[in-house]
Structures are given as C-alpha cells and as structure tokens.
Amino acid sequence: MSAAVSDASFAARRQAALGDADLRDALGNIQTHLVEGRRRALADVPQFDALRDEASRIKTHALDHLDIYLEQFAAAVTTAGGHVHWADTGADAKAIIQTLCESVQARAIVKGKSMVSEEIELSSFLEAQGYQVVETDLGEYIIQLREDRPSHIVAPAVHLKRGHYADAFRAHHTALPPDRDIAEPEQLLAEARAILREKFLGADVGITGANFLVAETGSAVVVTNEGNADLAMTLPKVHIVLATLEKVVPTLDDALTLVRVLARSATGQAISAYTTVVSAPGKDTAVAGPEQFHVVLLNNGRTDLLQGRERPMLKCIRCGACMNHCPVYGAIGGHAYGWVYPGPMGSVLSPTLDGRAAHRELPHASTFCGRCDSVCPVRIPLTSLLRGLRDEQSATGLAAPWPRRWLRLWGWMVLRPRLYRTVVSLGARWVRIGTSGRLRRLPFLRGWFDSRDLPAPAAQSFRSLWAARQAGRGTPS
Amino acid sequence: MPDRQPPLHVLLLPTCLVDTFRPSVGLNTAELLERAGCTVHVADQLSCCGQPAYNAGERATATAIAQTVLQTCERYDYVVIPSGSCAGMLRTHYPRLFADDAAWSPRALAVAAKTFELTQFLHDVLRVTLTPSAMAPCTTTYHDSCSGLRELSVHAQPRALLAQVDGITLRENAATEVCCGFGGLFCIKYPDVSTRMVDNKCDAVEATGADLLLGGDLGCLLNIAGRLSRRGATLQVRHIAEVLNGDLHSAPILAPEDRS
Amino acid sequence: MSATVMAKVRAALGPDIASRRQAVAQWMAAGRASGTPALAASVSAADAVAIFVARARAVKATVDVIAAAALAERIGTQTAQWGRHGGVAIADRPVLRALREAPWANGARIGAVTATDAVGIVQADGGAAETGTLVLVSGHGQPTAMAFLPEHCIAVVPASAIRLDYNAVIRAHCAGRDWPRSINLVTGPSRTADIEEVLLLGAHGPRSLTIYVLEDC
Secondary structure, three states, X not given: OOHHHHHHHHHHHHHHHHOXXXXXXXXXXXXXXXXHHHHHHHHOOOOHHHHHHHHHHHHHHHHHOHHHHHHHHHHHHHHOOOEEEEEOOHHHHXXXXXXXXXXXXXXXXXXXXXXXXXXOOXXXXXXXXXXXXXXXXXXXXXXXXXXXXXXXXXXXXXXXXXXXXXXXXXXXXXXXXXXXXXXXXXXXXXXXXXXXXXXXXXXXXXXXXXXXXXXXXXXXXXXXXXXXXXXHHHOOOEEEXXXXXXXXXXXXXXXXXXXXXXXXXXXXXXXOOEEEEEOOOOOOOOOOOOOEEEEEEEOOOHHHHHHOOOHHHHHOOOXXXXXXXXXXXXXXXXXXXXXXXXXXXXXXXXXXXXXXXHHOOHHHOOOOOOHHHXXXXXXXXXXXXXXXXXXXXXXXXXXXXXXXXXXXXXXXXHOOHHHHHHHHHHHHHHHHOOOXXXXXXXXXXXXXXXXXXXXXXXXXXXXXXXXXXXXXXXXXX | OOOOOOOOEEEEOOOHHHXXXXXXXXXXHHHHXXXXXXXXXXXXXXXXXXXXXXXXXXXXXXXXHHHHHHHHHOOOOEEEEOOHHHHHHHHHHHHHHOOOOOOOHHHHHHHHHOEEEHHHHHHHHOOOOXXXXXXOOEEEEEEOOHHHHHHOOOOHHHHHHHOOOOOEEEOOOOOOOOOOOOOOOHHHXXXXXXXXXXXXXXXHHHHOOOOEEEEOOHHHHHHHHHHHHHHOOOOEEEEHHHHHXXXXXXXXXXXXXXXX | OHHHHHHHHHHHHOOOHHHXXXXXXXXXHHOXXXXXXXXXXXXXXXXXXXXXXXXXHHOOOEEEEEOHHHHHHHHHHHHHHHOOOOEEEEOOOHHHHHHHHOHHHOOOEEOOOOOOEXXXXXXXXXXXXXXXXXXXXXXXXXXXXXXOOOOEEEEEEEHHHEEOOHHHHHHHHHOXXXXXXXXXXXOOOOEEXXXXXXXXXXXXXXXXXEEEEEOOO
C-alpha cells in the first residue's frame, strides 16, 4: 500500500472512530476498570517500581543473549519429549501447524488467545484448509463470530456491547430456541460456556500462545482468567504452542518476576486466575495430558527489531498498559490503528513488522506526553522509539515532503534571528489587521480554528518590550 | 531571602509562544526572578529551543539550533524558562541529541544541569517566599504539562508556590495527568483527535467549578483556553507566572468578556 | 529452518557467542527469586496462612482453615447445598483418601474426571500467600482437567505447604524431581470481564473455588 493511501485510510478510520458513540462508552470502561485497577493494585505494592526495574533487566538480558537462551529452551523441550519447530515467516508457521494437524488426522481445533496468530492470520488459513477452528477466549470468540478484529491486546472485544454478543449468538447458535433471553451478561456467558464446552471436548488439537517461554525448563507460561487455555492444552491429544522468539526468558524465577508485573499492569489484578507452566510430558507418560507437545518458534520480523534501534520494543510483555493510559488510543480506539497492535506499542510494531509505508502516520499520531513510558512495566522507551521512527522517515525520504520543507525553512530562519524576528513581527502585524484581539479564523491552520479560538499576536513582542524596558532603566539586556 | 553576593545571572528564555502571543508571561517571569535577587538577561539571538524540528524527525535542523542555544546558555549561571516543554527540551533532550558527540555532549550536560522550569527554579533552587499582592478569593485548578510532569517531575512546586498566595483555593481536576492534546504540531496534524482530547480536559477543568485555570506552559494554555472560548466557557485562564507575580492587570487568555 | 532463524538471531547479536554463553552461565548460576519484597521483608512464615486466606477470599474463593478430620463432613454440607446435578470426582491423593468413605462420595469417580462431573476435589501441593494462589503440580491420580472441568472445584491444601511466594512453593515441591508437565497457579474461580468489563465468574473453568486449609497437616 502506498504511504498516501495508508495515510488516507488512517484518517478515515480515525474520523469514524471519533464519531462512534458506542466506542466512546466502551473506551470509558477502560478508564474506569483497567486504569483505576492498575492504580489500586500498585498502591498495594510500594516496591512496584523496583519490580519494574528487575523485569526490564531480565528482558534486556534475555534479548541480548537470545541465541543462547533459544538453544537452551529447544534442548529442554526436546529432552522432555516435546518438539520444537522453527519458523522464519508466518507462511512457514502455518505450514508447520498444518502438517502437525494432518499428522493426527485432526478435524477440530480449539485456540487460546494469541496475538501472533492474528499477525499471521492463522485461523482463516486453517479454516481454508478445512479445519474447524474455534476461538475459546470469550472476547476472541465474539470477534470470530462477527468476523471482526480485536481492538485491544488484552480485552479484544472491549469495543463491543452486550447487544453485539446477543446478536452474534442468535445468528450462530442456531440449535438454541430463538426466543431465549440473552439480554444480560450472565446469560450470554452461560450460553458461551455451554457451547464452547462441547468444542473443548471434541477438539483434536489445542493451539495456544505463550506469555513467556522458560529456557531453563523448556516450558511455556500461559496466563488467562477464563481457564480456556488450560482446557485447550489439556483435553485434546495434541498441544501446539505458537510463540515468537522474544518470549524466551532464562529461568522460572525470572518468568515469575514478569508475572508479578503483568496482571497488575494489565487489569489491576495481583495475578490472573490461571497462570500455568506447561511443558512436554517428560518421563512419566502415565500422567494425564496431551500425547504431543509442540512449540512453534516464529520469527516474523523479530530479528529485524533485534538488530536495530527498536530492540527494546521486544521487551514488551503484552500487558496493554500503554494503550490503556494513552489519550490518543482513548480517543480513537484500537481499530483505527489498522493492524493487530494498537496504541503506543502498536505505533512502533506496526511500522516495524508490517511495513513503514503502510503505517506512516502512526509514529506521528502522538503528543509524546510520555504517559506510556511512565506505566510500561518493562520500561520500554516508547516515545523515544516513536521519535526514532520519525527521524527514520525523514532520513529515508518516507516522510511527507511538504511538512519537511516548511520545517527546514523554519529552522533556517531560526538560525538567522533578525530575519526570523522580522518575519514573525510582520506576520503578527498582518494577522492582527481587523481583529479584536481574538482570532476565530485564518486562511491557514484550519485544524486549529475549526474548534478553537486563538488570541491575536501581541501588539509588541516580549523581546521588543524587554528591550524598551531595559533601555528605560539604563540596564543592559 | 538571603542576599546573594554576587547576584545570579539568569538567562531567561521566554519561548517563541510567549514572545509572540503573551509577553506578560515573560515580563512577570523576569520580575519574579529580579525580586528574588537575580540579574535577568534575555538573548536577542535566540528564538527557539528547536523542539518542533526535534519532534518531527528533523535532527540535523534541531542539532544546529541546539548548538546556538547551548553556546549562549553556557555564559550564564542559570537558564530559566516559563515552560516545562522547552525546559524539558534543554534538560532532557539536548543531552540525548548530543550523546554521541564527544565535543558537545559535556556542554549539553552542563547546560542541562543549570536549566530549570520557572516554578522548579523558584521553589527548588531559590526557595523563594512570595510577596504577591493578595488576590480576591478565587478557586483555581492547575494543568500540569506532560513534559513538566514527566520529564522534569514538576508537580509539587507550582502547588507549593500557589499555597503562598493569599486568596487562592486550589481544587485538583480529575485529568491532571492526561495530555491536553496540544503536542506542538500534533494539534494541527490531527485536529480531530486533539479536539477530543482538549474537550476531555475542558470537561474535567470545568467540573471543578474553579474560576481560574493555571498552568506553566503557554502552548497547553492556548490550546485549552482556545477551546474553552469556542465552547463559551466563563472560566479564566492564565499562566502561573502572572499570579505568582501578582499581575492581574493584563486580561486573561481569551478573556471571557471579549467573547462576542 | 532452525538454521535460518538462528543465523538471523546471531547476525543481530554479533559474533561473540562465547561471551554470551559465559554471561548466560553467570546469570543462571546467580539466581534471582524476586519474591514480593514488601511481603518477604515484613512478614513471618507463621503469618503466611492468615495472609493466604485473606488474599484468596479477596479473589472470591471460599476459604476455611479446618482440621483434617472435619474435611469429609464439611464437603458433605457443601455438596448438599449445591444439589446433585452431576457427579463428583475425587483425586487419588493420600490426604483425600478418607473422603471416599463419606456417604456423599457414593459413586464418586476416583483419579479421573468427565464432563458430567459437577464437583472436582483436588489436592493443592502448596499455596502462595502473596496473592492467595494455589499451586497444583501435575502427577498421578489428579488429571489437570479435574480442577478445570467441573463447575465447582474444591481444593485441599496442607497449612504446612503454604509459603509466602510462588517461587518457594514450586522449589519446595519440584526440586530434585523430574520437571512436571504442568504447574497450575490457581487464584480464585474462573472469570471474565469481556462483556462490557462486567466481572462474571465461571467463564470456562470452575464457577466456584473452595479451599480447605488443613491446619494439622
């Protein structure tokens, strides 16, 4: 997609979002529950900042030594009777997963929530190959039924209301009585529980993501509140973990430190209802569980970030705190960002993973208020990374040309102070003509004047007033 | 206020917005510093800290501007700026801009160490006791600019200084930690998003029932006052320097009585 | 494929593989169980049970500290309140053996669970006071599904197995043994807030979690 086309579509999505009253209510829920929740959770843990420092240190170390830890992880999985598959691209990962499903003559697949599976569009691929694929996280399930897309990485259906759920359930759960009452959330949950229970029980393969991969033990750490990932990884005979390279951390102790900052940052819970450390069956095959444990280690562009200035972005533990606290996300919601990851982390990941031209606007759609930096549990310098992407756009010629030209002209004038002052004072005088001290409109800066007034420039600049004042006192400037 | 021998030579960087739109902020800042015993200087050859270029990805332009700023700032004991955003540029970002430059890095760090936002300087460095003329009783609420808050940790200082002004009651608004939507060029590039953000800020500010909104950054204040004016609000908006210096003669920003 | 991916990782990190191996060896040897600092510093092990109980209750588990001898009767009262709309599954663990004799356990499934069971009774290998979390380690006679499939989960944990933080519990149980295929950290019943951020219990896992802490075990 050309940069100009992507700019235009960001503008359209953004404007649609701003006009959506339901979305505005839904985004308000994030403030009331997730932002307030985090604040309360942190009040209970006065040393939270020290935990964040430790979490950041662990992730930085893991990334700086990623090859060694990946080797260790793979060896530990294999020793315990599991299988590790390496995938460079999304297509590679999909092919591997398809082969695994074929090898057990699978028909039905249940999925736990996995953002990377959205990146590579795994479900639609498997469905096209003839498999029944069911998302089991309630928010992802409704998204699947509606053929919608997630708008938040932790609460994917945050943009939807109970009416959306009821409509989708009526349309898809056709075996149930059409006049049944599913107006209330409790009723919707009861129905989803029953329907999805059957899917868990009938599935041949369970595919989950992983919040962390532990090199020391060859384990995946999977975090949910519903318990859906546990059912998906326990009942079917094959468990496939799909995870990207940067999920690897050295030890289980390290993973537990990260667990301590994850839920508190995401929802304000001290820990989610279910935090599971799952590994290959090991020696004792009599212990109940899947017959096969597979981990698909996917690159999908991570090594590009590892190589470059954006390596710190790989520390991300997908808590969602940055977007919860971002005023821009809070105004436009997740779909406006145009890809899998929204908010500040999405504004770094979308250009770097999905194409800089396709997401040219995102690094600019920020005031650099820094609130994301201040809440990130692993201290990713998000505003610096965004500024770096702006720098890169200028250096590579991707930036829109005319703003650049105006800025360089402005900079050239700033370095010529007398010229700058002359131009500014002439401009100020011209703008003041016929005004009462308040400007409601100018032939430029329409973006400002559409919704705001501006004081007219002062009759005399501070500099000239100061010079006069100092002259009047006989003091030097 | 202890005598300072010799007096501190302070370079006042008024900021481009103050220079053009509201010189009273600069004059009040200068008077506050002089009353505290400083000798105030203004450098004619400086117009801007370079932040618009720096934030837009124009590093070469920003670097050239920063070098001229550093060369001037170096000559003074302190640099004081009535803006968290511009002070943050010098304190936080100039060192980053020159991090890999062996010649300029120490100069940037040295200037950063002696650059302060106004309330920071008055409270933390000079530890002033204010003697402004008492105000007619009024309720005020404060807007913390994001850069002041997050880059410079300016939060307690303006409140401590306002507590010294008789007649002022401070009522905190629910959105002190949320960006007002100015963001320099952001409000022009994404005016729809910016308007939503400033509306949220205006709602929070108006909900306090305060008569007066104060802040330390003219960019934010022009943005919020501009929207309040268009909304027909009666709330007054000023820069904190005006109140701390007891200057209530100049009209507030987009004064309500002018609104036609 | 592993060669391609690993080659890209190494290309990104640089050629000095030997230093990286050394740094990794140091990191692994150092050990950094962070714990929850405030908890560890100011709290004694004796308080761990009380803190565990309080925090588990805060996440909507029903928690009682009882003598082992009272377990069968307490569970009987509970199952009577719920009514028999499904079977009972009891894990095959020593601390739960006595339950098989109870009248309400007539017909209970031992060491296995099916989708029609309404109550699953499991033994937790430990508890972490820091968040009121149960630690269930996979093993014989207690399939993981037993703590997830039934609508009601009853977990029995010896008081002596409650520690301050997760790390201590896992170390106590797993050190010196083969690594288990799963460790479940369970904190309260299953829940979701996916519908308008309204908190609901019983999403896919159990709708209720009852914890009996055996004070004399």
